[in-house]
Amino acid sequence: MPELRRDPIVGRWVIIATERAHRPQQPRSAPAPAGGLCPFCPGQEDKTPHEVYVSGRGPGGPPDGPGWKVRVVPNRFPALMIEGELERQAEGIYDRMNGVGAHEVIVETPEHGKSLADLTDEEVTEVLFAFKARILDLRNDLRFRYVLLFKNSGAAAGASLEHAHSQLIALPITPRQVTEEIEGARRHFEHRERCIFCDIVGQERKERSRLVFENEEFVAFAPWAPRSPFETWIVPKRHESNFEAEPKARLGYCAQALRTTLRRIGAALGHPAYNFMVHSNPLRDPSSPSYHWHVEVMPASTQSVAGFEWGSGFHINPVPPEDAAEFLRKVSG
Amino acid sequence: MPELRRDPIVGRWVIIATERAHRPQQPRSAPAPAGGLCPFCPGQEDKTPHEVYVSGRGPGGPPDGPGWKVRVVPNRFPALMIEGELERQAEGIYDRMNGVGAHEVIVETPEHGKSLADLTDEEVTEVLFAFKARILDLRNDLRFRYVLLFKNSGAAAGASLEHAHSQLIALPITPRQVTEEIEGARRHFEHRERCIFCDIVGQERKERSRLVFENEEFVAFAPWAPRSPFETWIVPKRHESNFEAEPKARLGYCAQALRTTLRRIGAALGHPAYNFMVHSNPLRDPSSPSYHWHVEVMPASTQSVAGFEWGSGFHINPVPPEDAAEFLRKVSG
Incomplete structure (x- = not known):
């Protein structure tokens, strides 16, 4: 256990999961296996x-x-x-x-x-x-x-x-990563009675320099302080704290924004490895006026997480988000 | 800038440091350069x-x-x-x-x-x-x-x-990573009027299952909740919040603990890449009864930081610290 x-x-x-050491690893450029x-x-x-x-x-x-x-x-x-x-x-x-x-x-x-x-x-x-x-x-x-x-x-x-x-x-x-977001968003809400993610969406749509893609319901942009080059967030324009509350029609708009982002990152960076994470409100909270679900896409960086990042929690990013977003806007995905 | x-x-x-993209990279197994x-x-x-x-x-x-x-x-x-x-x-x-x-x-x-x-x-x-x-x-x-x-x-x-x-x-x-430690240690101190690192040193020296090395002044041990296999902390036994307050004689004991830890990790894991970080009290705080400086050594993991870790802040570690410490105690470094 x-x-x-x-x-x-x-x-x-x-x-602490000792069993995980035994899982199979395919080689990095594994071909489609023959014989199924x-x-x-x-x-x-x-x-x-x-x-x-x-x-x-x-x-x-x-x-x-x-x-x-x-x-x-x-x-x-x-x-x-x-x-x-x-x-x-x-x-x-x-x-x-x-x-x-x-x-x-x-x-x-x-x-x-x-x-x-x-x-x-x-x-x-x-x-x-x-x-x-x-x-x-x-x-x-x-x-x-x-x-x-x-x-x-x-x-x-x-x-x-x-x-x-x-x-x-x-x-x-x-998880702590989510709790920190929830608490940060709550502090903003206590001061201003507005959702910080809604504020961010508003500023990004107005400034446009970090915008990557937008449709009727979702916006994709390079965040102000990205941890790694070409990090991109996909955020619903309408306030919603819980991913699972979204109707299928709105998930369709999210799918378009996600797929477009991934295609453009693939075209821009030569189909890099990447991670994405869905951050949503905890299961026992049906709805929150201060938190806002979103997707964070992070292309794998050539720079490993090293001593400075481990020791400080700071990240060093050589690519300004404005440059990354401009590149992703122009590339045809 | x-x-x-x-x-x-x-x-x-x-x-955001654009200049960093241009620094030179030596190949992974670079030999000692000829001609200096x-x-x-x-x-x-x-x-x-x-x-x-x-x-x-x-x-x-x-x-x-x-x-x-x-x-x-x-x-x-x-x-x-x-x-x-x-x-x-x-x-x-x-x-x-x-x-x-x-x-x-x-x-x-x-x-x-x-x-x-x-x-x-x-x-x-x-x-x-x-x-x-x-x-x-x-x-x-x-x-x-x-x-x-x-x-x-x-x-x-x-x-x-x-x-x-x-x-x-x-x-x-x-940095946030340090602030979180300082605040966590302060909460412990407010409840119990004891330094949490001193408490940890006490428990580790008593239990001994996670102990790697100890001399008169320093103890090296695998922490209770290590982020990656063979993570090892080196902590002074005597309470001191600021690294720079240590006299040279005590730094000598730290050097012995650090060098012994690195040698044993090298012998046990085949000289892996590693990071270490010194965590100390901020410059403007000359001394704190609740914080305790220490060194965190982290051998580079074969498991990359992936979506789960990025999204949650949880780490998955396949090696229990008790197993890692036993291994490091037995290996001759």
Whole structure:
């Protein structure tokens, strides 16, 4: 059983997960496996745990068979375990609990070799709708406080399998990174009675120098203080704290903004490895006037996180966001 | 001029430093350069900016000549610039200031190809004494609030030159990573009137399962919630908040603990790339009963920081600290 441990000084949680050392690693430029060795390919459904969500398979099609468009399965090498109680314990001045949580894989397309950016807007919408469906299901499990949705694309961004997929981890704790955003947004709201993300969207749309893409409902822009070159945020224009509250029609606009951003980053930087993370309000808070869900896209940087970043939390970024955004506006994705 | 920008939501600062993109990169397994091409080697002193500290050169030896044991020079490709005023400015809801600061390189030995762990205890003491001398000097510059000392060793840990060196960055802001530690320690002190680091040292010395090394004055141990495998902290047993307050004799004990830790990590993991960071109280606080300076050593992980870590601040560590410490206790470094 993995274990959650809390640093007693800063409150940072760490997952001690010995099983993770044994997961398989595909070589960096793995070709599409011949003979269907990829566990995410159609026809290989028995190579994964039983699916927990599927879209596109017609009625009457048996579970764990082919014919799907998006398929969600538990991770075979999970960072956290779905079974068990939390059992919070002290060990002297330290805190631990069982590593209870869900770790799932969202297979974004049946086609091996297609990337998320290669899909149509409608197909990306189906992926986002799968995200929403999984949050709505996992929120029924009262052990969980947060569902983090994220994608590692490419070996340099931490992906161990090539077939296009994203992941979710349901956690018994709201992560510090999210808590800090929520608290920062709350402080702004207390002073000004406005959502800081709404203010940011307003300023970015007015200034336009950091704007990458915009449609009726969403805006993509390089944030004012990006941690790494070409970091891009995708934010709904209308205030909404919870990703899972979005109707499918609005997820379609988000899909277009996400796909356009990924295509342009791919064209501009030669299809780099990248991560994206969905930041949303915690599961037990149905709605907040001060917090605003969004997606953060981070192309993997050639600069590793080194001593200065580890020691300070500062990041050194050689590319101003205005330059990155101009480049992404001009490139044809 | 580089620029400091503050994220308006969480208060994270980023250095936008366009010049950094142009610094030279040595290939990963660069051999000792023939013909003295390394700017940190004796005889090449004119390849660096003028030295700001030197030890070991006899009286009367001219500056920027050979004969030194430890030499500190400004970084030729600094992340921050030493000249200029801060000029704090608002841009709508955003904050910026000029990227004013010092960025220096501590050349740890004249011998190209020797690592810090290869030096004697006395030589490592000279390096730590150079750290102290630089803090004491930079603290006279009232623009600076913090000096972060750190080392990137090996390309995978962010080093761009092979010759053994560490770095310091003097900052006009106390970094968030340090502020969080200081505030966490202060909360503990308010509740219990004890330093949390002193409590941790006490528990680690009693339990011994995470202990790596100990001498009269310092203890090296794997922390309870390590971010990555074989993370090791070196902490003075006697309470002291400020690194620069330590007398040379105590720095000698620290040097022994640091060198022993680095040797054992090298022997255990096949001389991995690593980072270390010195966390100390801010420059303007001469002494604190609740904070406690220390060194954090982090071997570069084969697991990159990926979407989950970026999005949550959680780290997934496959090696329990008790296992790592046992391994480091048994290996002969």
